[in-house]
Amino acid sequence: MCGTESPASINRGSLPSVNGNGTRSPTCSSDRVLNLEQGDPSVFQSYWSKMEDKCTMVISGSQLMSYISDFTTLCWFMEPEFQEAVRRLHRVVGNAVVDDRYIVVGTGSTQLYQAALYALTSPGGPEPVSVVSAAPYYSAYPEETDYLRSGLYKWAGDAYEFDKNGTGPYIEVVNSPNNPDGTLREAVVTNRGDEGKLIHDLAYYWPQYTPIIRPADHDIMTFTFSKSTGHAGSRIGWAVVKDKEVARKMSKFIEMSTLGVSKDSQQRAAKIMGVICDGYKNFKSDELFFEHTRRVMAGRWERLRQVIDRNQVFSLPKYPKQYCLFSGELIEPYPGFAWLEAKEEEEIDSQKVLRGCIKVQGRTGSRFGVAQKYIRVSLLSNEEVFNQFLERLSTIKSMSSNGH
Amino acid sequence: MCGTESPASINRGSLPSVNGNGTRSPTCSSDRVLNLEQGDPSVFQSYWSKMEDKCTMVISGSQLMSYISDFTTLCWFMEPEFQEAVRRLHRVVGNAVVDDRYIVVGTGSTQLYQAALYALTSPGGPEPVSVVSAAPYYSAYPEETDYLRSGLYKWAGDAYEFDKNGTGPYIEVVNSPNNPDGTLREAVVTNRGDEGKLIHDLAYYWPQYTPIIRPADHDIMTFTFSKSTGHAGSRIGWAVVKDKEVARKMSKFIEMSTLGVSKDSQQRAAKIMGVICDGYKNFKSDELFFEHTRRVMAGRWERLRQVIDRNQVFSLPKYPKQYCLFSGELIEPYPGFAWLEAKEEEEIDSQKVLRGCIKVQGRTGSRFGVAQKYIRVSLLSNEEVFNQFLERLSTIKSMSSNGH
Numbered sequence: 001m002c003g004t005e006s007p008a009s010i011n012r013g014s015l016p017s018v019n020g021n022g023t024r025s026p027t028c029s030s031d032r033v034l035n036l037e038q039g040d041p042s043v044f045q046s047y048w049s050k051m052e053d054k055c056t057m058v059i060s061g062s063q064l065m066s067y068i069s070d071f072t073t074l075c076w077f078m079e080p081e082f083q084e085a086v087r088r089l090h091r092v093v094g095n096a097v098v099d100d101r102y103i104v105v106g107t108g109s110t111q112l113y114q115a116a117l118y119a120l121t122s123p124g125g126p127e128p129v130s131v132v133s134a135a136p137y138y139s140a141y142p143e144e145t146d147y148l149r150s151g152l153y154k155w156a157g158d159a160y161e162f163d164k165n166g167t168g169p170y171i172e173v174v175n176s177p178n179n180p181d182g183t184l185r186e187a188v189v190t191n192r193g194d195e196g197k198l199i200h201d202l203a204y205y206w207p208q209y210t211p212i213i214r215p216a217d218h219d220i221m222t223f224t225f226s227k228s229t230g231h232a233g234s235r236i237g238w239a240v241v242k243d244k245e246v247a248r249k250m251s252k253f254i255e256m257s258t259l260g261v262s263k264d265s266q267q268r269a270a271k272i273m274g275v276i277c278d279g280y281k282n283f284k285s286d287e288l289f290f291e292h293t294r295r296v297m298a299g300r301w302e303r304l305r306q307v308i309d310r311n312q313v314f315s316l317p318k319y320p321k322q323y324c325l326f327s328g329e330l331i332e333p334y335p336g337f338a339w340l341e342a343k344e345e346e347e348i349d350s351q352k353v354l355r356g357c358i359k360v361q362g363r364t365g366s367r368f369g370v371a372q373k374y375i376r377v378s379l380l381s382n383e384e385v386f387n388q389f390l391e392r393l394s395t396i397k398s399m400s401s402n403g404h
Numbered sequence: 405m406c407g408t409e410s411p412a413s414i415n416r417g418s419l420p421s422v423n424g425n426g427t428r429s430p431t432c433s434s435d436r437v438l439n440l441e442q443g444d445p446s447v448f449q450s451y452w453s454k455m456e457d458k459c460t461m462v463i464s465g466s467q468l469m470s471y472i473s474d475f476t477t478l479c480w481f482m483e484p485e486f487q488e489a490v491r492r493l494h495r496v497v498g499n500a501v502v503d504d505r506y507i508v509v510g511t512g513s514t515q516l517y518q519a520a521l522y523a524l525t526s527p528g529g530p531e532p533v534s535v536v537s538a539a540p541y542y543s544a545y546p547e548e549t550d551y552l553r554s555g556l557y558k559w560a561g562d563a564y565e566f567d568k569n570g571t572g573p574y575i576e577v578v579n580s581p582n583n584p585d586g587t588l589r590e591a592v593v594t595n596r597g598d599e600g601k602l603i604h605d606l607a608y609y610w611p612q613y614t615p616i617i618r619p620a621d622h623d624i625m626t627f628t629f630s631k632s633t634g635h636a637g638s639r640i641g642w643a644v645v646k647d648k649e650v651a652r653k654m655s656k657f658i659e660m661s662t663l664g665v666s667k668d669s670q671q672r673a674a675k676i677m678g679v680i681c682d683g684y685k686n687f688k689s690d691e692l693f694f695e696h697t698r699r700v701m702a703g704r705w706e707r708l709r710q711v712i713d714r715n716q717v718f719s720l721p722k723y724p725k726q727y728c729l730f731s732g733e734l735i736e737p738y739p740g741f742a743w744l745e746a747k748e749e750e751e752i753d754s755q756k757v758l759r760g761c762i763k764v765q766g767r768t769g770s771r772f773g774v775a776q777k778y779i780r781v782s783l784l785s786n787e788e789v790f791n792q793f794l795e796r797l798s799t800i801k802s803m804s805s806n807g808h
Contacts, residue, residue, distance in 0.1 A: 040471050048465040055464065058462050059463075108662055111662045232470060233469050234667065257515065261511075263637035
């Protein structure tokens, strides 16, 4: 085992410059920890730098001051321009059915996930409804479900387990492509009549990450500005919802949670989505957004697979090629995270080893409901950090010895 | 009783153009319902229109893209410029102690209220902690406390009642100046050692609404961009917190709730607060923000009191003059809401009467934990709506007959 430090749970306050613990091994290529634990989408920034003039948002001091956007609509705090831009973007990409569907804006998809739980469970019965997702599941679901100890719903873990042994009403969250492992997914709990409800978290169902195999058409689908265009700092997400009452309850949740959603950011999102769509309408851009970002992600995956193949320390999931309706080609998925599995030892703590040996901070498999030999590493960093990551990763020759 | 319609609970979807119910009486001055139920702060818009050049926010397509603002700080999603602007504004106004205090940014003070409840109660004991506030209390507290049926905390109503009959751990929310009635307040539950904790909601503790009688210095104080400058659409609030662990937990709540707060809006808030503070530094503005807005509010209150005195149908609270540290004068409060009490009858439903007779939509006293002869009406509308409101109000001669 390389290194004996115990960096286990990361203290965000100590990043990115790391304290004494991490500086023990003189062969580590740099003193700076590469924080690849979160999925901060810096990779797309260079594209937007080239588009600055078109995307610049200007807001005068007296604009967007009201709580209200349109009191005649169900989601009264949603800017009409935002709703229009969302519908247009989905029509251009073809990744979701939006005709005859309700749109609900949220403060990122994090808030919309909770809004959906509320909408599907309130006013609530004597027991909280079980919330499940197939392991490995997105690490934030358990915490976001349970932090308030709600009487409406409770986290009940792996959907496969629930399918075998669980009883009673449940909500299954289907994350597709799945964070952390990038697979396209469907619900796994066997249909039980009225007992089960579904939330589809489609944050990564965009052409830079995956083939668009069909226009998704589920009861509740959530998306986010963070992963579609890379604008995480704006905290904008949206849901596409079939049922009016569910959409109304989700809006009510957001009203009670934050009394609406930043209009400044809604307008900025509308503008940026508009620029993407205009590009596809006019074909005037040097390189269109999804083509550019897909090319970048493809390049990263190719280089990553080379390092992984050479090292023989980790394995990566294999993804089948599928026909993409958006590009009209048979293409591979290029997920936003590398889901690494240590080959050598069942019991190894990959997060600890990567942090100790090469000062790369990923997120351990145990946070996703699986073994700690798995680790999730973000591939969405800027180019410099990504290059550093590959350089450091290539120095690991074994997980169980100190040779790297 | 004037009118027999039952507009009782307002359907937001039907505002501002009203349906058949409201058009019965031909003497009502207009068919349009004046929605003065929410406190949308449109009154300040004209000031910002004059300041447009100075306050214009410009954001290029590649700015503010990251989730992270500063990972070395406790509230890692808070823009440093925002924090600086908040501290500066409080120093200029003198309404809160900010030295050696933590600042936590939130998606409006709505989110910060819930963050404070979480911070004061997690991980939680066997029973939820009682949350109380002296009646009449802000109508959103009960709903925001109970909508998720949290096991950490539960709404327990009027703090005066709790003081008499309540037992166990509690949180008292002190809203000062109080929404709806504009009074300056202190905690009312008698100190019980370690059992009680306080949240001070100081949304209206700004010079346009109230004399600044001292720099507030409480454990947790929440403020909002919506009421300080009138920018409700940006959904920006902040808390000033004494205890580091409480501030850390509040930040953690916001991370789990919305994974941060719109950076676009944080930067816009910082800019606008900066313009206000620059004004007081340079004294170059024609009229400085708080002087202007106080003058407008004073004018509205003077005209409102004239109508109320003439009608003899409602009474308004009387507020003592107090010395204001900010202006250096003995001044009256000019709250953002009129808290009207029908004089004639104990059992009257003022909301129903105002809606039926003059098509003014206020919020009934029963939402604030008191009798429905009380009604809260926003005084923060734009000038045209405010004038219409006074005009319509002056036509009411009696609550119990149909004469108006």
